[in-house]
Amino acid sequence: MWFKHLHLYRLHGAATIPAADLETALAEQAARPPAGQEARRVGWCPPAGRAGTALLHELQGQRLMTMLRHERLLPASVVREEVEERGADIEAREGRKLRRKEKQELKEQIYEEFLPQAFVRTQKVDLWWDTRRDLIAVNTSSRKRAEEALDLLRETLGSLKVTPLASRTLPMRAMTQWLAEEGSRPASLQLGDQVELKAKGDDGVLRARQVDLDSDEIQQLLAAGRQASRLGVEIEGRLGYVLHDDLTLKSLHFSDALIDEASETEDDGDAIVRLEADFMLMTQTLAEEIEQLIGWLGGEASQAASQDSA
Known part of the structure; x- marks a missing residue:
């Protein structure tokens, strides 16, 4: 239970539905294979897989749900x-x-x-709902899949108003500054080893992995007007990720110390206990780091009501 990618959304003006009521609503939209001429179908499945039957896990205001997507493959x-x-x-x-x-x-x-007659491919997408912060995060590399999970949640609840999480300072501007000026970097932030630089003109995109981001070559590209649209960052002792210009976090990896801390929880071989212990530690860490990231980016941008999706 360790997320790999996160699309982040701000939840607007919604009263928190009690866990028991949410579990009932999820059951009404439980996953099942596509029937007849259906090319695809989505529904909720137990986050613990075969180890459990609960469609919702909630601990201290942190909710975990899993969308199961069936899709027929017809080349x-x-x-x-x-x-x-x-x-x-x-x-x-x-x-x-x-x-x-x-x-x-x-x-x-x-x-x-x-x-x-086509083969059916399945895909699971985890959704984390932080009811304390009115934050929803979807564990997928695809924005399209994230929106699909939100659509399913919207259908389940009857309504759902969310907007992509946004910061006052554009991530591209902040990432470019962090690259160009070492002194501008937050104290606990370290550069990773990958970057994507976009040119203002038609020179395309330059992607680099396993490189020294403080090298003269990178600095020359920045001086020539390129801007960082993706940047690998490390938060010492906690986690690392690739920050994208739309505030998506990808290629998440948690520190060995954090993983070791999670493993110290006694689970006696109970997969549910293991899942919930990992989920709690992971979401506590992520929530703190997301708040810290938004602070580095000048705070959260206000969202006009016209931008809400219902």
């Missing part, structure tokens, strides 16, 4: 080959060329025939 090449084969048979039998509209109708027919 376009398979459909295309079948369209070509059936189309050729029709043309030979009727002695004419199929019109574009007929080929499209044939394609749709074949897709509907083949879809129920």
Whole structure:
């Protein structure tokens, strides 16, 4: 139970639903495989997997839920080959060329025939709801998957007003300054070893890994006008991550000391106890570091009501 990526959202104007009521609502949207002609389906599943049945884990105001996504895999090449084969048979039998509209109708027919037979891929996406701070975070590398999890939560609750977490100082501006001016860096922040630099013109994007970010080469690129759109940072003794210009945290890795602290919890082989102990320590650390990061970026930006999504 250690998150890898986080998309962060601010929750607006919503009363906290009691845990028991939320558990009931989650059950009404429980995951099940797609049926019939459904290409995909999402629903809630136990965060503990086969080790538990609870759809919600809540500890000291920290809630953990898991979206399970089913998606049928039907390669376009398979459909295309079948369209070509059936189309050729029709043309030979009727002695004419199929019109574009007929080929499209044939394609749709074949897709509907083949879809129920396609393999189903599953994907789990964890959602962390910090009820004390009105913060929601989704553990996925994809913004699209994060929005899908929020849509499911919105459907589950009936309404949900959230906006991406935003800071007064743009992350790109702060990251560029941290790179260019060592003295501007917060005391507990250390540079990692990866960066993405964007040019103002059409010179594209430069990505570098396992490099010295204080090197002359990096400084020359900054002097030439490039700005940091991604930056690896380390918080001594706690965790590291890659900060993106949209305030997404990716490639999270927690310190050995933190992992060792979590392992000291006696679980007697109980997977639920292990899950909840790791979750509590992880979210406590993340909540503190997110607040610290927002402070480094000048505080949280206000969000106009028109930007809320419902």
